[in-house]
Amino acid sequence: MAKNRVSATVNGDAVEFLCETQQTLLDVLRDELRLTGTKEGCGTGDCGACSVTVDGRLMCSCLMLGVEAQGKSIKTIEGMANGEALHPLQRKFLEHAALQCGVCTPGMLIAARSLLERNPDPTEQEVRYGLAGNLCRCTGYHKIVEAVLDAAREMRGA
Amino acid sequence: MSTMVKYEEKPLKIVGTRPIRPDGVDKVTGRARFAADYSLPGQLIGKVLRSPHAHARIKSVDTTAAQSLPGVKAVVTRDDFADMPSEFAAAGELTINFRDVTRNMMAREKVLYDGHPVAAVAAISESIAREALKLIKVEYEVLPHVIDVVEAMKPDAPLLHEEQFTDGVTPKPDKPSNIAKRLVFARGDLEAGFKQADIVVEREFNTKPVHQGYIEPQACLASASEDGQVELWTGTQGHFVFRAQCAKVLQMDVGKLRVVPTELGGGFGGKNNIYTEPLAIALSRKSHRPVKMVMTREEVFRATGPTSGANVKVKIGCTKDGRIIAAEAELNFQAGAFAGSSVGMACPCTFTRYDIDNVKVVGHDVTVNRPKVAAYRAPGAPIIVFGVESVIDELAKTLGIDPIEFRLKNAAKEGTQTYYGPKLGPIGYIETLNKAKAHPHYSAPLGLNQGRGIATGFWFNIGMETSSRLNVNEDGTVTLIMGTVDVAGGSRASMAMMVAEELGIAYDRVRPVIGDTTTLGFNFITAGSRGTFAGGMAAVLSARQAIERLRQRVAQIREVALEDVLWKDGSAVPAPGSAKQFTPMSLVEIARMAGKTGGSISGQSEINAQGAGPGFCTHIVDVEVDKQTGAVKILRYTIVQDVGKAIHPAYVEGQMQGAAVQGIGWSLNEEYFYGADGVLQNPGFLDYRVPVASDVPYIDTVIVEVPNPNHPYGVRGCGEVSIIPPIAAISNAINNAMGVRLRSQPMSPPVVLKALGEAAGGKSKG
Amino acid sequence: MARISLSNELKPYTGGETRLALEVTSVRQLFEVLGEQYPDLRPYLEAGIAVAIDGEIYQDALLQPIGGGSEVLLFTKIAGG
Structure with a gap:
């Protein structure tokens, strides 16, 4: 099967990859670029475990083709921490016990970061609706919502 | 020892503090390695061909064309696996029968459900593997199927297993049946008990199968070498048990199989049993290459175990002052394609929150054309407790007794004789009821179309x-x-x-x-x-x-x-x-x-380890019912649970909250839809709707610590019991809000709307 | 003699018998004697029976001693998800 050559930026690094036309961005990230932090929970855009940002916009990477990444800037969980320093959301997820199995966590963190970029001071309800595209089966969401609100508070310097 | x-x-x-988990940083940075994240040099991708029929005899499987497709390195069918005699082993929930295990991983004589594996291929890429599946020709003789448990129990129902005779019945039956087993638990004199009762309430309840819904689909990677050594990376709740099961069905020495458990992306009982693992090993043996197999979400729904759907009947009699004299239940549980539902666990959980002299519980384990059920968090208990705690609520309401007070009058405590076996040791049931009663939630005011319900749960722990x-x-x-x-x-x-x-x-x-x-x-x-x-x-x-x-x-x-x-x-x-x-x-x-x-x-x-201490809990829930749409909103939720000792309280709260929200999904949204053809119609998260963050409120938790005398720190175990009460608690709350009593799950908007309509027409009573 | 009772759900495999007095000193001996007396019970003894000895529950504990006057109860083994 003929493969397509694609150039993109992933977590700030210029990358080139070959992919089959039907391969999704998620397939490319995981299988071609070996960035396995982004998870596949459903492959149909229903669970949010594969959330990444593409040119700053929150996306399910399973709903986008690898070839569509041409020229785009993609950010994944692997690029969320700044060296030693975890992102405040990452830190608050740990402190609030907002994760259990950890499969939804990368997508949840990417979605939460995107939410706080759009709305730095969300209410509890806004957090719940903002993360409604990300399924978590372990936590019951209680501690995730607490962690996001606490991270937002810290990031606002409140 | x-x-x-x-x-x-x-x-x-240190015990009782809240440090950060050692796996935490890897999980927030994407570094944690789950089964699907492992790869080996030269690995192939394995895919499974699955039955499109609910019930059919396999006349032939022709893999010639698939095998000759360039890039295909191995194909396996039923011919590549030895048949197994009937032999039982423990596997997390009930026992498993290896005759069934080998038939569930790869169909032999018949396919028994939509999604049942009939062949597997390994190829150099996923796209070639998928192409190869299309080239496998399977000739089926389609047979009549049965999906519903009550239908399957009828004598003229389509029969799944010609050699299955109902166990536990004397004299031994001479005709095969879909009823694999009948269990009877009894104590005291039921008839005399009901005669003494001032009021008796008898009701029937129906529930649908629901899936564990772990976000990580099953995945594994197997590498077999020419000297018979095998390495297997897999997401499992128990790698030693997976090793035992794989070695058995592949007829290999246990010592030659090394199983590495990867980080597990949720299990809840659904990852107690092997599915693609033996297929991956067989494909690796044949191709002499590592083989990776990752299920799609559709495969997870069609072919891995949900919990049972069930039909249950509950009858309870009590005196005017609220003392339960006699209690009876019948539990008819779907086992799926092979015997072994959680009915054996559900029977002892039916009434074990109460001290009752006269009890009879009858359970039936029934095979139907659905995937073989698996354990799901306190397996079976939420189903029967939905019935029992609803009837208790009705009795309390009829007698005008506060529902917690009613339970306190009958509550099990240390020394209470159970009807399934031993006397109970030190337990914290009464403590959970008292703490719930004293909680501000229990006396908070309610608004229009709002109601409050309570229900309780018991789980053994092991x-x-x-x-x-x-x-x-x-x-x-x-x-x-x-x-x-x-x-x-x-x-x-x-x-x-x-x-x-x-x-x-x-x-x-x-x-x-x-x-x-x-x-x-x-x-x-x-x-x-x-x-x-x-x-x-x-x-x-x-x-x-x-x-x-x-x-x-x-x-x-x-x-x-x-x-x-x-x-x-x-x-x-x-x-x-x-x-x-x-x-x-x-x-x-x-x-x-x-x-x-x-x-x-x-x-x-x-x-x-011996001496596990049983866990008890009491849940309080407030709901609001939308009269226009039938939608039920959870307004407030409080869990009071005895955990013995919370080693890490935040993680204990997480177990309680997670269990309750799974129970909320079970109550309000989750169900399987099968077509008339026996094919699953909603094998995805879009139409099988698990709770999302905006569906639920904060889940308040109260940890009760009545130490287990048989653990150095008093631990009882806390992971399961809080999935038990939600269905009943929510149904009781809907009744409190609207006066209607729902006896089927899920209590989804159309169901609630219909019940409200019937009540308005004067056809329903509470 | 230990006083042995079998939980009701095991009745079908013992011809209805639920109470016995047996001269046994361990769970292993008890299972052997019961298996000989009730062959239909044997598969359950192998895979799915718990015992309570004087109120304390044991699973998979063949070497557990049974005292002279002990009350022993056999019932279905317990597991979970």
Whole structure:
């Protein structure tokens, strides 16, 4: 099967990859670029475990083709921490016990970061609706919502 | 050794605090490796061809065209696996029969459900593997199927297994049946009991199968070598049990199979059994290449085990002052394609929250053309408790007694004789009821179309085989190797905390890891809320053995008797009152000298943990019903649960909250839809709707600690019991709000709307 | 003699018998004697029976001693998800 050559930026690094036309961005990230932090929970855009940002916009990477990444800037969980320093959301997820199995966590963190970029001071309800595209089966969401609100508070310097 | 370690009350420094889990940073940075994240050089991708029929005889399977497709390296069918005789083994929930295990992983004579595997291929890419599946020709003779449990129990129902005769019936039946087993639990004189009762309520309830809904689909990677050695990486709740099952169905030596448990992306009972693992190994053997198999979400829904759907009948009689005299229940549970539902667990859970003299519970395990059910968090109990706690609510309401008061009048306590076996030991049921009653939630005002419901749960919890090892490293840090998979609850943190407490060192000086099957003796699956109970007991015993050896070493070094050496706060110190004084040695100092004084120091334990303490809980829920749409909104939710001892309270709360929200999904949204053709119509998260963040409120938790006398820190296990009450609690709350009584699950908007309409037409009563 | 009772759900495999007095000193001996007396019970003894000895529950504990006057109850083994 003929493969397509694609150039993109992933977590700030210029990358080139070959992919089959039907391969999704998620397939490319995981299988071609070996960035396995982004998870596949459903492959149909229903669970949010594969959330990444593409040119700053929150996306399910399973709903986008690898070839569509041409020229785009993609950010994944692997690029969320700044060296030693975890992102405040990452830190608050740990402190609030907002994760259990950890499969939804990368997508949840990417979605939460995107939410706080759009709305730095969300209410509890806004957090719940903002993360409604990300399924978590372990936590019951209680501690995730607490962690996001606490991270937002810290990031606002409140 | 069957082991019971007694509880000792002592001042605690680490147990009961909230440190960060050792697997945490890897999970927030994407570094944690789940099964689908593993790859090997030269690996192939394996895919499964699945039955499109609910029930059909397989006349032929022709793989010639698939095998000749370029890039296809191996194909396996039923011909590649040996048949297995009937033989039972424990696998987390009930027992499994290897005759069925081998037929469930790859159909033999018949396909028994939509999604049943009929062949598997391994190819150099996923796209070629998928192409190859299309080239496999399977000739089916389609047979009539049966999906519903009540239908399947009828004598003229389509029969799944011609050789299945109902077990537990005397005389032995001479005609085969879909009823695999009949169970009867009884105590006292039921008829006399009901005669004494002033009021008797009898109701029937129906529930649909629901899936565990773990976000990580099953995945594995197998590598077989030419000398018969096999390595398997897989997401499992119990790698030793997976090793046993794979070795059995593949007829290989257990010692030749090494199973490495990867980080587990949720299980909830659904990852107790093998699915693609033996297929991947067989494909790897045939192709001489590593084979990776990852299920799609559709495959997870079509072919892995949900819990049973069921039909249950409950009859309870009580006196005017609210004392339950007699109780009877019939539980008809779907087992799926093969016998072995959770009905055997559900029967003893039916009434075991109450002290009742006259009880009879009859259970039926019924095969139907659906995927073989698997365990799901307190398997079976939520289904029957929905019925029982609804009837209790109705009785309390009829008598005008407060529902918590009614339960207190009948509550089980230490010494209560159960109808399934033993008397109960020290338990905290009454404590949960009293704390719930005193909670501000219970007396908070309610608005229009709002209602409050309560319900309670009981779960046994278990011990079982467990091994662990503790190595004191040369700098005094400690490596703790456990064989009980951390199924996400944070048991690695809890084990490290208990070990640090025992050794008297800091939590972050202990690194807990889950060892593969070559590192430790056998470990049973992490199920039955046993992880922190049994795993913790093994870890504590390993630490105590290491302490004993550390003391021995110090006695040798300091030239004193062993009894002169006491272990205190991470150091060997002179025992009080001992004649022989010596300079204390810290763990670090001993560890540094260990190599030159006889070698490194470790502790280990191999136990069969006994004495698990039952868990009880009481839930309070407020709902608001939308009269226009029938939608039920959860406004407020409070859980009061006895956990024995919360080693890490935040992770215990997480178990309680997670269980309750799974129960909320079960109550309001989740169900399987099958077409008339027996094909599953909603195999995806879009149409099988699990709760999202905006569906639920904060879940308030109250931890009750009535110590389990048979655990060094009093642990009971906390993972399961809180999934039991939600369905009943929510149904009771809907009744409190609107006066309608719903007796089927899910209580989805169309169902609620219909019930409200009927009530308005005067057809329903509460 | 230990006093042995079998939980009701095991009745079909013992021809209805639920109470026995047996001269046994361990769970292993008890299972052997019961297996000989009731062959239909044997598969359950192998895979699915728990015992309570004087109120304390044991599973997979063949070597557990049974004292002279002990009350022993056999019932279905317990597991979970």
